[in-house]
Amino acid sequence: MAILVLADHSGATVSQPTRSAIAAAQKIGGDVHVLVLDGEAAPSHAELPGVAKVLTATGEGFAHGLAEPVAALLVSLAPAYSHLLAPGSAAGKNVMPRVAALLDVQIISDIAGVVDGDTFQRFIYAGNALATIRSADATKVATVRAASFDPVPATGGSASTEAAPGITDPALSQFLHAEIVKSERPELAAARVVVSGGRAMGSADSFKILEGVADRLGAAIGASRAAVDAGYAPNDMQVGQTGKIVAPELYMAFGISGAIQHLAGMKDSKVIVAINKDEEAPIFQVADYGLVGDVFKIIPELEAELDKK
């Protein structure tokens, strides 16, 4: 049977976590179909290699990705599929457990590996243990840990597109408004380089000095929970067990001590750099390159060095 992947809501483009979810679907095997909740997004998703069909759904509830109508739609589509997947983004985590319960199956959150169509790996205890689990449910409903699957290329395919059958919106919720931060920087979950700051950044104002480094490296900016809780950075920048999970080519941690909850969100990065004045900080145990020193002294030096070619 085929596999249905619910795409992230990302305007006209395909999000990297969606491409990772499609990679996970291809590992399971079978025809891959993608459901997009924004008609404008259909052409880009139809170009994904290995995708046989793009289903589109339009309407007020879908436009805002409200869990209740989106879950109802997925449930109506479910009989044709062996697996229903979504990226493990905030949107996927909101919708997929609801879908699973409506189908009377147990959700499998944040799969980090595919053994076979019934058997998956996932991290538990903030990434301190890796569990291999087998599902006995008829339909598998899962979210995909994007950092664990290399995304499929953005182009190369030519899927057919059709409209998903209509459903009745359960009308249990209403979208009021959103405050989405518009940024020129790459998206945190998909960036090639991430520059992250911790509590040692000291204040919201001094946290901003990371921007100079991020600009020079074309990086996204992340933060530890401590920095977010202290109000230095907005919540959507949080990297860790309960924030975003990132796996960039280069992760630079400035003034982050390295609590296990933070490491859970970044330890799959290819190269980790830690800069901290405490040479005993646990972050150094996972860092490929460590530099002991005051971030406020090191950042200007780093900028100067990066400017030299």
Add this chain to the structure above:
Amino acid sequence: MRHSPGVAAPPQQDTAQAMKLLVPVKRVVDYNVKVRVKADGTGVETANVKMSMNPFDEIAVEEAVRLKEKGAATEIIAVSIGPAAAAEQIRTALAMGADRGILVEVEGAVEPLAVAKLLKAIIMKEEPGLIILGKQAIDDDMNATGQMLAALMGWGQGTFASKVELAADSVTVTREVDGGLETVKLTLPAIVTADLRLNEPRYASLPNIMKARKKPIENLKPADLGVDASPRLTTLKVEEPPKRQAGRKVGSVAELVDKLRNEAKVI
């Protein structure tokens, strides 16, 4: 609770209708414990390990107590599904301000779907107007019970909440989403799951801990609720994740940039 004459009634008792809140709390390995994988690969070591209330559930309890203190709610029921010892976590919720507890005693791990089914059975009996849960338990990291319960009840869900405003027939929830915040309005009854920034939970005071000892906890078994709590997932193996090797310290910014350019080739 009954008030004898002469004792001032709690403030804002003008809430016309009763608004019961239900807050599920989970007993988990404490946040600060570095868990160890068992040598036989069947799970993680939980014997002689400090256990606590799931931190997100503490935030959920705190939110419920604040709603009651504001006069927006009339009663708070704390529910735990777990071993007999989970009564400790219910006591913690009672000491924070919940009014009574329900313990559904189950040995071994209970999956979110089964937890949601047990909670549904309790909801049918208690008829609360709002359920507040933690968004995620820090042991299985599933992030699922609230959404699954909302599905089984046919209710709206406001997950990953950073702000909750309760009105007579609706709740407005500000949610932490990818890229920022989103605000939704749900028809009551509804489900809310708490994110980190919703509030900062209080520490229970000693007098409140003493008072909590006298608050009632009802003991139930899944069979009493007519729910089959058997798992759908089988754990085949639990192992240590691949470990990163600690690298080396560099002596200067120039050396760092050189390594990143010429050795790691990432910039």
